[in-house]
Amino acid sequence: MAAPKTQGAVARLKERDDANLIGVGGVDREDSNSEDCILEPLSLPESPGGTTTLDGSPSVPCIFCEEHFPVAEQDKLLKHMIIEHKLVIADVKLVADFQRYILYWRKRFTEQPITDFCSVIRINSTAPLEEQDNYFLLCDVLPEDRILREELQKQRLKEILEQQQQERNDTNFHGICMFCNEEFLGNRSVLLNHMAREHAFNIGLPDNIVNCNEFLCMLQKKLDNLQCLYCEKNFRDKNTLKDHMRKKQHRRINPKNREYDRFYVINYLVRLSFRNLKFNCNTTNKFLKAN
Numbered sequence: 001m002a003a004p005k006t007q008g009a010v011a012r013l014k015e016r017d018d019a020n021l022i023g024v025g026g027v028d029r030e031d032s033n034s035e036d037c038i039l040e041p042l043s044l045p046e047s048p049g050g051t052t053t054l055d056g057s058p059s060v061p062c063i064f065c066e067e068h069f070p071v072a073e074q075d076k077l078l079k080h081m082i083i084e085h086k087l088v089i090a091d092v093k094l095v096a097d098f099q100r101y102i103l104y105w106r107k108r109f110t111e112q113p114i115t116d117f118c119s120v121i122r123i124n125s126t127a128p129l130e131e132q133d134n135y136f137l138l139c140d141v142l143p144e145d146r147i148l149r150e151e152l153q154k155q156r157l158k159e160i161l162e163q164q165q166q167e168r169n170d171t172n173f174h175g176i177c178m179f180c181n182e183e184f185l186g187n188r189s190v191l192l193n194h195m196a197r198e199h200a201f202n203i204g205l206p207d208n209i210v211n212c213n214e215f216l217c218m219l220q221k222k223l224d225n226l227q228c229l230y231c232e233k234n235f236r237d238k239n240t241l242k243d244h245m246r247k248k249q250h251r252r253i254n255p256k257n258r259e260y261d262r263f264y265v266i267n268y269l270v271r272l273s274f275r276n277l278k279f280n281c282n283t284t285n286k287f288l289k290a291n
């Protein structure tokens with residue numbers, strides 16, 4: 001039942017350069033028991049925390065061994081798992097809560113053999129036996145993985161909406177205008193509206209923004225580093241930067257900078273329906289090509 005989809009995942013895997021599997025010979029797969037029904041709701045790991053590195057930053061353990069990696073360096077962990085344990089996680093960038101995702105599978109892999117969950121991909125299947133290699137692919141073709149990913153996304157969205165609500169009602173906001181240094185107390189919307197009206201600096205409606213403090217700090221830091229927010233070029237001093245941003249009408253943020261995505265609630269909603277969107281894009285493309 002899952003066969004055609006799994007082949008799709010394998011095709012995707014072949015395209016992924018971080019999996020370092022490009023250019024290898026034949027890729028075969030063996031069927032895994034991905035048809036297991038899930039009878040109980042998933043038990044998600046409690047609020048992560050638990051593990052921290054020596055310097056106190058949150059960390060994630062390897063699914064198989066006791067190696068830990070800082071959350072911010074998830075690529076290192078992924079690389080470790082590919083090299084040491086031959087595990088490839090598909091579309092990992094779409095996982096809403098990487099730490100919880102890993103902790104979940106770490107527990108499940110102690111309960112059942114890996115082949116219960118993963119497709120086996122044989123690399124170099126046309127080469128002599130000793131040069132062949134098996135990799136395990138964990139992806140959302142497995143119903144349990146799909147449900148886990150969806151649950152994590154829903155939970156992330158819930159947390160974001162709660163945070164947004166809290167910021168909306170917060171009257172203890174304190175911020176300084178990045179352009180004229182005027183101080184603002186009360187609600188974040190007062191400062192954002194001031195910057196939009198007085199300095200034509202518009203980052204969107206206050207209600208659509210989440211983690212506003214962090215967002216403003218990030219922007220302030222760029223300006224402190226004498227960087228234009230729009231073209232992101234660096235300048236030699238504050239006045240040159242100011243003149244540049246005013247004259248070139250660069251008093252706005254760079255819309256191509258993906259760093260800002262997480263400050264807009266809409267992006268969390270879009271992510272939740274990403275699967276549908278992807279599907280729609282594909283069908284649209286096919287439609288356009290056919291016509």
Ligand SMILES: [Zn+2]
Nearest residue numbers: 062064065067
């Ligand atoms: Zn490991």
Ligand SMILES: [Zn+2]
Nearest residue numbers: 177179180182
């Ligand atoms: Zn101002």
Ligand SMILES: [Zn+2]
Nearest residue numbers: 228230231250
């Ligand atoms: Zn600029």
